[in-house]
Amino acid sequence: MTRGRDPDHFSRRAQKEGHAARSIYKLEEIDQRWKLLKKGQRVLDLGCSPGSWMQYAVAKVGPTGKVLGIDLKPVTATFPPHAEARVADIYKLDQATIGDAYDVVLSDMAPSTMGDHKTDALRSAALAEQAITVADAFLKPGGAMVVKVLEGGEIQNLVALMRRIFDKVERLRPQATRQRSTEIFLVGLTRKPKA
Ligand SMILES: C[S@@+](CC[C@H](N)C(=O)[O-])C[C@H]1O[C@@H](n2cnc3c(N)ncnc32)[C@H](O)[C@@H]1O
Structure with a gap:
């Protein structure tokens, strides 16, 4: 087993x-590959x-940037003033919660798993x-997205959806992903101008 795949190494x-x-370390690997996150x-x-x-x-964005996190659960980490975490359901987001447009949208969302791979x-x-x-x-036009999904029949549909929005769609299974996990990350590069 290589060091990169040691299940406890990254923890x-x-x-x-x-x-x-x-x-x-998953986001770090993705960012190092595509240089998504920048100052401001x-x-x-x-x-x-x-x-x-x-x-x-x-x-990565530094104090001239802004990071807004959204989750059903509160975060445990503490952040400097240019970051904020809000408890919310992403199915119920509105302009008032989100504010102005973003350069990068990240999603590492995961559902509560049932243990049945197809359902999950x-x-x-x-x-x-x-x-x-x-x-x-x-x-924003030119912006980028990272989104996690478990391998299954829907991935091609998600890639097709992203291709309508982004010039290029890539995929990666990072080194820090646990061996038993079927997750992959789709990366949308250069958001097209809005129609
Ligand atoms: C794997 S964790 C994210 C870990 C995070 N990226 C980090 O690095 O600390 C997945 C998160 O997705 C959240 N989630 C699942 N469904 C959600 C929803 N409908 N709205 C907001 N967050 C959701 C879960 O509450 C969970 O905290």
């Missing part, structure tokens, strides 16, 4: 480095609790589809 590292979750950007993080993706985004994959796809709808509504 130990996250604890040692003071991150809210090992998931931070506005970032919307859907499904942000316990807060490790926010921790990464906050550091369908629920994950429904959350991913809603994240794409939110990105379509709130992402």
Whole structure:
């Protein structure tokens, strides 16, 4: 087993480095590959609790940027003033909750799993589809999106949906993903101008 696939390596590292979750290394790998996050950007993080993706985004955008996290649950991490986490359901977001447009929309959302892969994959796809709808509504032209989904029959539909919005759609299974997980991340690059 390589070090990158050691199931405990990323958890130990996250604890040692003071991150809210090992998931931070998934976003780090995605960002290192596509250079999505930059100083001064506005970032919307859907499904942000316990807060490790926010921790990464906050550091990348710096104090001239803004990070808004949304989750059904409160975050456990603490943040500087240019970041804020709100408890909300992404199916009930409105302009007042979200504010102005964003440069990057992230979604690491996951449903409560049932243990039945087909059901879990369908629920994950429904959350991913809603994240794409939110990105379509709130992402600036030229902006980017990252969205997690469990492998299953819906992925091609989600990719097709994203291709209508983004110039390019990529996919990645990060090193920090647990071996037993079927998650992959879809990355939408260069949001097209709105029709
Ligand atoms: C894997 S965790 C996210 C981890 C986070 N990216 C981090 O790095 O700390 C998935 C999150 O999705 C959230 N979630 C699931 N359904 C949601 C919904 N309808 N609205 C908002 N958040 C949701 C869950 O509450 C959970 O906290």
